[in-house]
Amino acid sequence: MLASIPSAVLHGVDGIPVSVEVHVSNGLPGFTVVGLPDAAVRESRDRVRAALLSTGLTWPLRRVTVNLAPSGVRKGGAGLDLPIAVGLLVAAGELAPASVDGLSFAGELGLDGSLRPVPGALVVAGALAGTTLVLPEASAAEALGATAGEVRCASHLGELVGQLRGRRPWRHPDPPPPVAPVATEPAPDLAGVRGQALGRRALEVAAAGGHHLLLVGPPGSGKTMMATCLPGILPPLAPQVALEVRRIHSAAGLGPPAGLPDRPPLRAPHPGASAVSLLGGGAPGMRPGEISLAHGGVLFLDEMGEFPATVLDALRQPLEEGRIRVSRARATVDLPARFLLAGAMNPCPCGEGGTPGACRCSESARSRYHRRLSGPLLDRFDIAVRVERPEAAALVGPAGGEPSAPVAGRVAAARRFAAGRNVECNARLAAAELDSVAPLTTGACRILSAEVQRGALTGRGVVRVRRVARTIADLEGEEGPVRSHHMDEALLLRCRRDLLLGAAR
Amino acid sequence: MTAGGEPAVGSGRPVHDDVACAAALVGLPGMTPVRLARLLHGRRPAAAWAALLSGADPTASDPRWTVMAAATDPVEAAARYRTAGVEVIVEGDDRYPDRLRGDPGAPAVLLCRGDIAVAGVGPSVAVVGTRSATPYGEQVAAELGRDLAAAGVSVVSGLALGIDAAAHAGALAAGPGARPPVGVAATGLDVPYPRANARLWDGVARAGAVLSEAPLGSPPRRGAFPARNRIIAALSDVVVVVECHLGGGALHTAEAAARRGIPVVAVPGSVRSPASRGTNGLLVDGCAPVRDVHDVLVAVSLARAGRDAPAPALRARTFVAATGRDVAGALRAAGGSGDERCPVDDAAARAVWSALGPDPLTSAALAERTGLTIGDLARACRRLLGAGAVIEGPGWWRRRW
Numbered sequence: 001m002l003a004s005i006p007s008a009v010l011h012g013v014d015g016i017p018v019s020v021e022v023h024v025s026n027g028l029p030g031f032t033v034v035g036l037p038d039a040a041v042r043e044s045r046d047r048v049r050a051a052l053l054s055t056g057l058t059w060p061l062r063r064v065t066v067n068l069a070p071s072g073v074r075k076g077g078a079g080l081d082l083p084i085a086v087g088l089l090v091a092a093g094e095l096a097p098a099s100v101d102g103l104s105f106a107g108e109l110g111l112d113g114s115l116r117p118v119p120g121a122l123v124v125a126g127a128l129a130g131t132t133l134v135l136p137e138a139s140a141a142e143a144l145g146a147t148a149g150e151v152r153c154a155s156h157l158g159e160l161v162g163q164l165r166g167r168r169p170w171r172h173p174d175p176p177p178p179v180a181p182v183a184t185e186p187a188p189d190l191a192g193v194r195g196q197a198l199g200r201r202a203l204e205v206a207a208a209g210g211h212h213l214l215l216v217g218p219p220g221s222g223k224t225m226m227a228t229c230l231p232g233i234l235p236p237l238a239p240q241v242a243l244e245v246r247r248i249h250s251a252a253g254l255g256p257p258a259g260l261p262d263r264p265p266l267r268a269p270h271p272g273a274s275a276v277s278l279l280g281g282g283a284p285g286m287r288p289g290e291i292s293l294a295h296g297g298v299l300f301l302d303e304m305g306e307f308p309a310t311v312l313d314a315l316r317q318p319l320e321e322g323r324i325r326v327s328r329a330r331a332t333v334d335l336p337a338r339f340l341l342a343g344a345m346n347p348c349p350c351g352e353g354g355t356p357g358a359c360r361c362s363e364s365a366r367s368r369y370h371r372r373l374s375g376p377l378l379d380r381f382d383i384a385v386r387v388e389r390p391e392a393a394a395l396v397g398p399a400g401g402e403p404s405a406p407v408a409g410r411v412a413a414a415r416r417f418a419a420g421r422n423v424e425c426n427a428r429l430a431a432a433e434l435d436s437v438a439p440l441t442t443g444a445c446r447i448l449s450a451e452v453q454r455g456a457l458t459g460r461g462v463v464r465v466r467r468v469a470r471t472i473a474d475l476e477g478e479e480g481p482v483r484s485h486h487m488d489e490a491l492l493l494r495c496r497r498d499l500l501l502g503a504a505r
Numbered sequence: 506m507t508a509g510g511e512p513a514v515g516s517g518r519p520v521h522d523d524v525a526c527a528a529a530l531v532g533l534p535g536m537t538p539v540r541l542a543r544l545l546h547g548r549r550p551a552a553a554w555a556a557l558l559s560g561a562d563p564t565a566s567d568p569r570w571t572v573m574a575a576a577t578d579p580v581e582a583a584a585r586y587r588t589a590g591v592e593v594i595v596e597g598d599d600r601y602p603d604r605l606r607g608d609p610g611a612p613a614v615l616l617c618r619g620d621i622a623v624a625g626v627g628p629s630v631a632v633v634g635t636r637s638a639t640p641y642g643e644q645v646a647a648e649l650g651r652d653l654a655a656a657g658v659s660v661v662s663g664l665a666l667g668i669d670a671a672a673h674a675g676a677l678a679a680g681p682g683a684r685p686p687v688g689v690a691a692t693g694l695d696v697p698y699p700r701a702n703a704r705l706w707d708g709v710a711r712a713g714a715v716l717s718e719a720p721l722g723s724p725p726r727r728g729a730f731p732a733r734n735r736i737i738a739a740l741s742d743v744v745v746v747v748e749c750h751l752g753g754g755a756l757h758t759a760e761a762a763a764r765r766g767i768p769v770v771a772v773p774g775s776v777r778s779p780a781s782r783g784t785n786g787l788l789v790d791g792c793a794p795v796r797d798v799h800d801v802l803v804a805v806s807l808a809r810a811g812r813d814a815p816a817p818a819l820r821a822r823t824f825v826a827a828t829g830r831d832v833a834g835a836l837r838a839a840g841g842s843g844d845e846r847c848p849v850d851d852a853a854a855r856a857v858w859s860a861l862g863p864d865p866l867t868s869a870a871l872a873e874r875t876g877l878t879i880g881d882l883a884r885a886c887r888r889l890l891g892a893g894a895v896i897e898g899p900g901w902w903r904r905r906w
């Protein structure tokens with residue numbers, strides 16, 4: 001007898017509908033799965049068998065063939081356990097075919113018959129719109145809102161069989177509370193940053209214009225603290241982006257990101273993390289990496305010089321296109337990765353370089369350190385500032401700085417100007433547009449050309465400085481041309497490669 | 506063509522003079538000052554050359570030498586040095602600096618651009634220090650160089666970036682009638698290193714002398730720098746270390762001087778400045794501190810008196826009086842007295858100006874000290890830059906001096 005159960009598997013941040021066809025026939029007892037299963041799916045047999053037996057159901061001593069359609073897609077993960085088990089029960093005559101009409105299933109089975117959560121329930125639910133989805137209880141809440149259909153749940157195979165036979169009531173997941181539970185940590189607030197006028201200003205301009213930001217400074221200068229304040233001053237996520245972010249987090253098996261649903265995420269991967277976990281493409285299902293988890297928010301690379309050069313180079317595509325294309329042995333996937341890049345670095349191995357005479361490093365150690373950062377990557381930063389350890393007075397002083405809320409207000413106001421130019425933020429302004437949307441006064445033009453003449457700016461650098469100057473003018477509420485004092489400030493904040501070489505003369 | 510030289514008559518090899526052979530010897534591959542000294546121990550270059558050619562020289566450290574020597578014409582080698590304006594001086598020659606005679610590390614062959622006669626004659630002081638110097642260090646080195654030269658003391662240094670360059674620049678700026686400086690290089694005399702100092706090399710060679718042990722064309726080599734430092738020490742009455750990191754190369758020069766009984770004095774620096782850790786350490790170890798040229802001149806006179814040369818002691822006192830004026834002048838020129846008026850009339854610019862000193866401050870520190878908004882700070886700095894009053898470095902600012 002044949003049963004066909006709708007389910008779905010993950011591929012990157014997309015769900016691919018899969019039809020699980022189970023055929024039970026007379027013949028030599030056996031269990032075969034066809035249709036590009038990965039190792040986890042092939043191991044399903046043992047989990048399904050143990051779960052059936054622990055639940056008091058019978059394992060058919062007949063020939064079982066499971067086909068996963070469409071056959072061209074590689075299926076990974078343990079989420080197909082549940083549809084296989086249900087299909088088997090229908091095909092073996094334990095359940096009436098009508099009892100599964102209009103239902104789809106996803107979930108992993110424990111050996112005791114319990115239903116375990118699956119990664120990406122949200123994405124799976126999206127792919128199964130139009131059916132009534134049955135999920136493990138622990139995953140069900142995540143799926144709400146991703147499908148117009150009904151979501152039901154169970155916590156044990158025995159309970160599910162009871163529900164399908166009409167002997168037990170269906171259960172539905174509780175909708176998640178409208179606001180994040182109080183237990184989530186409050187986002188770091190700028191009020192906790194003492195002093196650091198330059199660093200604060202760099203954060204504000206970066207957030208207002210979506211400019212990538214590099215903080216250079218010795219250990220203890222508060223680079224990490226400052227970078228983690230960025231999400232709190234960025235504008236809240238647009239509903240469309242918020243949904244993308246939830247999908248990505250779901251597909252990565254992380255559940256929804258912490259905090260309010262529209263708070264931009266912050267990811268701060270460790271330099272020692274693997275390339276797969278950073279860039280994406282891990283098993284099962286080509287799951288998204290850290291840079292995709294930062295989509296819509298901030299990717300913070302602390303100790304940027306410690307990341308492998310291959311990883312840093314791989315960032316160039318997402319920085320340009322907002323997506324990363326990951327190819328692995330049998331599959332290729334396109335993952336969203338549009339983030340604000342915040343880097344932090346020591347100026348040199350000893351950390352003290354920056355002004356002449358301060359560095360203790362040997363020339364060779366210093367140049368080895370700086371060679372790690374490729375010029376092309378450094379060119380992506382619109383803003384780079386050297387930050388200092390706060391002076392003792394600032395540390396013991398009574399007051400912290402301005403809190404995040406008013407800064408976020410100015411950032412939001414500045415972004416409204418950008419929206420008027422049909423871009424999300426000024427960092428995305430095309431070079432060709434600058435003359436029309438960011439014209440310069442004569443004074444500003446004179447300052448800029450003087451910098452170009454003395455060789456301090458490349459062509460690419462001019463474009464970046466003009467974008468930042470536009471953002472500074474926007475923050476001031478100035479809609480007209482970019483004036484000379486905006487240009488002065490943009491030049492002070494600009495990323496110059498020799499900022500890292502400041503110790504050399 | 507007759508310019509190709511006399512054809513050798515007969516079957517015997519021509520006999521070359523010592524200078525030509527010395528020029529050929531220093532250029533052999535893998536030659537080092539130590540190997541050359543071993544090769545020339547107790548014999549003249551012509552004899553050593555002949556022994557090499559014979560192939561039976563036990564002091565030849567490198568098996569390639571015999572082959573190379575056969576292929577080398579000492580006359581041509583000597584001509585190359587003549588064309589480059591480089592004099593070849595062999596230990597034991599009349600023109601070999603007195604001060605190096607009998608030194609345990611005396612170079613067997615010295616190469617010289619300029620006038621070798623100025624080296625090692627009369628009072629001379631080495632002014633050395635770190636390549637990564639602060640403006641404070643460079644300013645002090647420049648003042649010492651200038652005031653020492655004006656006081657009739659030859660300034661010896663290593664022609665490196667930072668302190669070395671500042672000291673020589675100061676000595677050259679002392680004007681006509683000042684004592685000519687001596688530079689000691691670690692590369693070939695036609696390979697100014699670092700390139701940024703090429704003009705300084707020319708200036709020192711024209712006014713005084715630039716010495717080296719390395720053959721023409723010799724690139725910077727690791728071991729050559731410490732070896733060069735021993736010559737700097739040996740040529741000097743006193744070694745002044747102006748600024749030096751812990752473990753810095755200038756400490757090698759100080760050590761080489763100490764081994765020779767040559768006094769080492771040091772310029773004190775901020776206890777917070779890494780570039781002064783080495784020099785402050787020397788002070789703790791008992792070196793005399795140097796506040797200005799007078800302290801150096803006292804040390805020079807004491808050193809020379811100790812070697813029973815009474816005259817300089819007298820001269821030194823004279824120069825103390827003579828240079829008092831110059832130091833004040835140098836300070837005025839440097840603008841380091843701190844009471845200069847801000848050249849831009851604007852409150853923010855004045856705040857920046859008074860926060861800035863000759864030492865660089867990062868934009869972040871400047872913002873902290875002035876309390877200005879970043880926009881006002883940027884504008885003030887740009888205006889001061891436009892007025893030529895400040896220098897902008899990557900991420901930092903300082904007053905021009």
Ligand SMILES: [Zn+2]
Nearest residue numbers: 348350359361
């Ligand atoms: Zn360093």
